[in-house]
Amino acid sequence: MFQKTYYATHPDMMAGASNEDLRDRYLVSDLFRPGEIILNYSHGERFIIGGAVPAGGPLALPVRSEPPSDAGRPLLERREMSVVNIGASAGTVTVDGQALELAQREALYIPMNAAEVTFAGDGARYYLLSVPAHRALTLHKLALSDVVPMERGSLETANERSIYQLILPHTCASASLCLGMTILKPGSVWNTMPPHVHERRSEIYLYFDLPEDDRVFHYMGEPDALRHIVMANEEVVISPPWSVHMGAGTRAYSFIWAMAGENLDYNDMNVVDICQLS
Numbered sequence: 686m687f688q689k690t691y692y693a694t695h696p697d698m699m700a701g702a703s704n705e706d707l708r709d710r711y712l713v714s715d716l717f718r719p720g721e722i723i724l725n726y727s728h729g730e731r732f733i734i735g736g737a738v739p740a741g742g743p744l745a746l747p748v749r750s751e752p753p754s755d756a757g758r759p760l761l762e763r764r765e766m767s768v769v770n771i772g773a774s775a776g777t778v779t780v781d782g783q784a785l786e787l788a789q790r791e792a793l794y795i796p797m798n799a800a801e802v803t804f805a806g807d808g809a810r811y812y813l814l815s816v817p818a819h820r821a822l823t824l825h826k827l828a829l830s831d832v833v834p835m836e837r838g839s840l841e842t843a844n845e846r847s848i849y850q851l852i853l854p855h856t857c858a859s860a861s862l863c864l865g866m867t868i869l870k871p872g873s874v875w876n877t878m879p880p881h882v883h884e885r886r887s888e889i890y891l892y893f894d895l896p897e898d899d900r901v902f903h904y905m906g907e908p909d910a911l912r913h914i915v916m917a918n919e920e921v922v923i924s925p926p927w928s929v930h931m932g933a934g935t936r937a938y939s940f941i942w943a944m945a946g947e948n949l950d951y952n953d954m955n956v957v958d959i960c961q962l963s
C-alpha cells in the first residue's frame with residue numbers, strides 16, 4: 686500500500702550520513718503520478734504523505750490492507766487527512782457522498798472516520814497528508830482568502846513571505862494535524878529564516894510553484910551541525926523534531942508545511958539566532 690516507509694532517526698546519524706543517505710531518509714519524491722494515488726508512510730508522528738493525480742478518471746482512497754484484522758477497513762477509520770490542490774485546475778473531492786470543489790491552492794480537512802474519499806478533475810493535483818486522530822471533527826474546506834496571512838521578512842533580507850495558517854485551532858479544528866501554506870514574494874528566496882526547532886512536533890515541507898530547472902537548498906539537522914538536501918519542484922522533506930527546517934531557492938516558490946505531535950500550538954517553537962547556526 687505504501688511506496689516507501691521512512692523510519693524515525695536519531696540526530697547522531699547525521700555526522701556520518703552521505704548526501705545519498707540524507708535523501709534516502711528524509712526526501713520524498715515521485716508523489717504525483719498521473720492516474721495514481723501514491724502514499725508513503727513515516728514513523729515520525731505516523732504521517733502518511735501522498736499525492737493523487739486523477740488524470741483520466743476519479744481515484745478512490747484505498748482501504749487498509751494490514752494488519753489482517755484491519756483489512757478492508759477505511760484508511761481514515763482512526764485518522765484525519767488534509768488535501769491541498771496544487772494543480773492548475775479545480776477538481777472535486779467527494780467525502781462520503783459530499784462533493785466539494787477545490788480550486789487551485791484550496792484545502793480540505795477530512796475528519797477521522799470518513800469511509801469513502803474520491804479525487805476527480807483533470808488538471809487537479811492533490812497533496813495528501815494524514816495522521817492518527819482520537820476524535821472525529823468537521824469536514825472543512827479552506828481557501829487562502831479565509832485566513833489573514835502573517836506577513837514576515839523583508840525584500841532586503843530576501844525572505845519576504847506570507848504565511849497562511851489553514852489548519853490550526855483558530856481556523857479549522859483538528860485532532861493533531863496543523864497545516865499552512867507559505868508564499869514567497871518575487872525576489873525573496875529564504876523561508877523560515879531565522880529557523881527554529883520544535884521538540885514536540887515533526888514537520889513536513891512540500892516545495893512547489895518552482896520552475897523545472899530551479900532548486901531549493903533545504904537545510905536540516907541540529908542548529909550547530911547543518912546539512913542540506915537539494916530539492917526540486919513538488920518534492921517533500923521530513924523534518925524530525927530535533928531538526929531545523931529552512932531553505933533558500935534559486936528563485937521565489939511556495940511551500941506547504943504540516944505538523945503533528947504533542948500539541949496544536951504554532952508558537953511552540955525555539956527560534957535559533959542566525960549566529961548560532963554552523
Ligand SMILES: O=C(O)C(=O)C[C@H](O)C(=O)CO
Pocket residue numbers: 837846848865866867876877878888930942944954
Ligand atoms: O516561512 C516560514 O517561516 C514558515 O512557513 C515556517 C513554518 O510555518 C514552520 O516551520 C512552522 O513550524
Ligand SMILES: [Zn+2]
Pocket residue numbers: 881883888930954
Ligand atoms: Zn517549524
